[in-house]
Amino acid sequence: MTSKQSLREDMTAAMRARDKVRTGTLRMALAAVTNAEVAGKAAKELTDDEVQQVIAKEAKKRREAAQAYDDAGRTELADTERAELAVLEEYLPKQLSDDELATLVADAISETGASGMAGMGQVMKAVQPKVAGRADGGRVAAAVKQALQG
Numbered sequence: 001m002t003s004k005q006s007l008r009e010d011m012t013a014a015m016r017a018r019d020k021v022r023t024g025t026l027r028m029a030l031a032a033v034t035n036a037e038v039a040g041k042a043a044k045e046l047t048d049d050e051v052q053q054v055i056a057k058e059a060k061k062r063r064e065a066a067q068a069y070d071d072a073g074r075t076e077l078a079d080t081e082r083a084e085l086a087v088l089e090e091y092l093p094k095q096l097s098d099d100e101l102a103t104l105v106a107d108a109i110s111e112t113g114a115s116g117m118a119g120m121g122q123v124m125k126a127v128q129p130k131v132a133g134r135a136d137g138g139r140v141a142a143a144v145k146q147a148l149q150g
Contacts, residue, residue, distance in 0.1 A: 003051040003091065004033055021080075025087040032058050052092065056133050059088040063136070096135045098143075104130050105143045117148055 011026035036054050037046055046054070062085035069078035089095075096104070108126040112119060123144045131140055 003048045003055070004030070004046065007033070007051075007091065021083050022087050025084040028084075029055055029058055029088060029091070052133055055088055055091050059085055059092060060136060062088060093132075093134050096131065101131070101135050101139065101143050102147070105140075105147045108144075109147055114148065117145070120144055120148060123148065 007026055007030050011023060011030065014022035014026060033046060033051055033054050036050065037043055062081045066078045066081035066085065069075070069081060104127055105123065108123045108130070109119075112122040112126050114120070114122045120141075124141065127140060127144065128137075
């Protein structure tokens with residue numbers, strides 16, 4: 001079963017259960033997948049990996065919105081964003097812990113032989129395929145920066 005089929009079936013189940021947050025979140029995720037399919041010159045069916053990327057992008061939007069609402073003192077809106085984020089995270093690979101991420105970064109640094117901030121691009125290029133959606137790009141960049149400075 002593809003990720004898109006799974007999203008549709010889960011949305012139907014959420015509608016039957018009258019789970020408004022889950023239904024709305026899955027509906028928005030499916031809309032984002034559909035938009036990605038029709039973007040560009042020709043419509044195409046997304047692969048499971050591409051669907052994962054769309055969901056990851058939606059999750060990042062929720063994370064950033066929750067932070068913005070927290071900063072503005074709008075906790076009720078931040079809580080809504082976090083609830084949607086929790087639903088989306090069920091469809092993403094398990095996120096790397098800080099220790100696991102640090103290990104991958106250290107391996108990439110030794111592979112590339114990079115030293116200092118000038119090698120950050122090389123290290124990022126080496127570590128991104130290994131991370132593959134299991135950590136936010138900002139977290140990866142921060143880990144690489146810390147390892148190269150320390």
